[in-house]
Amino acid sequence: MIKSLKAQAHTLSETDAQLDLLNGPLFYDSGNSSFTAHLKENNQFPLKPTNLEIFQINLGYMCNQTCAHCHVDAGPDRKEIMTRDNMQICVDLVRKHNFKTIDLTGGAPEMNPDFRWFVTELKKAGAQEIIVRCNLTIIVANKKYNDLPEFFKEHDVRVVSSLPYYKSEKTDKQRGNGVFDKSIKALKMLNAVGYGKPGTGLILDLVYNPAGAFLPGNQMELESDFKKELSKSWDIEFNSLLAITNLPISRFLDYLVKSENFVDYMVKLVNAFNPSAIDGLMCRNTISIDWDGHMFDCDFNQMLDIKIPAANGSHISTFDIDKLSKREISVNQHCFGCTAGAGSSCQGTTA
Ligand code: SF4
Ligand code: SF4
Numbered sequence: 001m002i003k004s005l006k007a008q009a010h011t012l013s014e015t016d017a018q019l020d021l022l023n024g025p026l027f028y029d030s031g032n033s034s035f036t037a038h039l040k041e042n043n044q045f046p047l048k049p050t051n052l053e054i055f056q057i058n059l060g061y062m063c064n065q066t067c068a069h070c071h072v073d074a075g076p077d078r079k080e081i082m083t084r085d086n087m088q089i090c091v092d093l094v095r096k097h098n099f100k101t102i103d104l105t106g107g108a109p110e111m112n113p114d115f116r117w118f119v120t121e122l123k124k125a126g127a128q129e130i131i132v133r134c135n136l137t138i139i140v141a142n143k144k145y146n147d148l149p150e151f152f153k154e155h156d157v158r159v160v161s162s163l164p165y166y167k168s169e170k171t172d173k174q175r176g177n178g179v180f181d182k183s184i185k186a187l188k189m190l191n192a193v194g195y196g197k198p199g200t201g202l203i204l205d206l207v208y209n210p211a212g213a214f215l216p217g218n219q220m221e222l223e224s225d226f227k228k229e230l231s232k233s234w235d236i237e238f239n240s241l242l243a244i245t246n247l248p249i250s251r252f253l254d255y256l257v258k259s260e261n262f263v264d265y266m267v268k269l270v271n272a273f274n275p276s277a278i279d280g281l282m283c284r285n286t287i288s289i290d291w292d293g294h295m296f297d298c299d300f301n302q303m304l305d306i307k308i309p310a311a312n313g314s315h316i317s318t319f320d321i322d323k324l325s326k327r328e329i330s331v332n333q334h335c336f337g338c339t340a341g342a343g344s345s346c347q348g349t350t351a
Contacts, residue, residue: 015305018253021262022333033270035335042275046328047283052321054286056103056299056346057090058082059112061291064141067162067175069209069252071303074107086293087118089316095125097321103286103346105133105299110145119155131158133346137179139186149193158203159195160242161187166229170211187236196238204237207348209244213261215272215341216243219349242348245269247300247337269336277343280350283329289316297329299346300337306330 039045060081063074094102102122109115109132122130132152139148152159161183165171168180187204191197196204206226210216223241230236246252248265256262283297287308293316296302307314308330312323343350 015303018249018304019332021253021257022248035331035333035339038273038275038336038339039278039331042278044278047278047281047331048328049325050279050284052097052285052287052325053099054101054103054282055090055094055099056105056286056288058105058288058290058299058302059107059109059115059118061107062111063107063135064111064138065108065135065176065179067251068255069174069246071247071250071252071300072107073250073303078107080291081112082114082291082293084114084117086291086316087114087121089293089319090289091118091121091125093316093319094122094127098126101129101131102127103131103133105346108135108138109133110138110148116151119151119157123155129158130155131160134159134161136161136163136183136186139189140182146189149190149195152190152195153193153202156202158205159190160205160207162207162209163187163226164209164211166226166233174211184234184236187230187238188234191237196236198237203239205240205242206238207242207244209246213256213259213265213268215245215268216344219243219342240348242346243342243344244346244348245337245340245344247334247344249300249334250303266333266336269340272340273336274339274341274343274351277339277351280343280345281329281335281338282345282347282350283338286346287324293317295319295324300334301330304332304334306332 036045039047061072061074061078062076062081064076066075119130138145163171163183164174171180171183172178190204194200195202208216208222219241222243226241248256256265286298288296288299288302290296290302295308295314295316296306297308308327312327313320338344
């Protein structure tokens with residue numbers, strides 16, 4: 001089995017190949033191991049949205065890093081980038097529908113040349129909370145980004161940043177040589193303007209995801225360890241730690257196959273299915289928009305190119321909140337990553 005999986009590994013950048021692998025005759029023979037079957041057992045099929053609160057917008061796949069487990073397959077060579085025209089449509093939708101939270105992601109969203117214009121316009125349109133998924137190293141990558149902490153502060157942005165571990169070895173292994181030291185430098189710059197400091201209201205959250213084929217540990221315990229170690233070694237403060245499960249897609253799926261961990265990891269996810277995580281699935285209150293303005297149930301479906309069906313309006317130019325609110329969410333085997341253990345979403349655990 002592993003031999004045939006390895007043979008497929010070279011094609012895994014293709015979304016069809018990923019879906020074939022996730023749905024292939026590996027161990028789902030009975031049908032009882034499908035995510036759909038698990039939803040049915042819990043009277044949650046078809047999966048429906050609750051209320052649309054979060055507008056998650058991907059500003060492009062370009063990034064200054066090439067992390068080993070990146071589910072976006074982002075990097076310096078990616079050219080896909082959101083245009084100002086599509087940003088303007090997003091701004092108009094935020095103004096019209098009063099979306100509570102705007103979650104800006106990438107790649108490195110700050111590398112989009114219209115990033116600052118977009119944040120400013122979203123604020124003017126009434127966005128209550130703007131999250132920027134900042135990879136930290138972008139702040140020190142080039143002097144044109146050095147003032148990002150001040151820009152974030154000025155626009156009351158909530159900064160959410162990945163830091164796989166509080167020590168350099170594990171962080172650099174997952175995110176690239178030298179990333180830990182640069183991340184520490186950037187965190188100090190964010191702390192210096194008040195981010196993560198009590199009483200400032202400037203929120204700095206960190207994201208932890210496991211370095212291998214295992215589920216994250218307890219989010220509260222991890223947060224406590226990170227706070228203690230980062231404070232002791234680097235005098236760094238932050239608000240909350242969000243523990244996220246690696247979903248079996250893109251580069252992480254590639255890693256699972258090449259390291260011969262794919263089957264074991266999927267069995268782990270299926271066995272750890274937690275029905276109480278269904279209520280908090282992020283696809284139930286979020287719409288994910290790609291750089292080209294197409295809409296998806298979540299960031300992961302975006303990466304697998306599972307679009308919201310055209311009948312419900314698959315592009316922001318045909319945005320219809322009534323149809324979107326009544327749609328059926330497209331699920332697949334990768335969804336087990338969101339319901340395993342304490343549940344997982346872009347906001348951390350869900351159960
Ligand atoms: S920083 Fe984020 S978007 Fe960039 S390669 Fe790493 S995981 Fe992917
Ligand atoms: S992968 Fe997306 S669609 Fe599937 S459960 Fe998670 S958030 Fe929902």
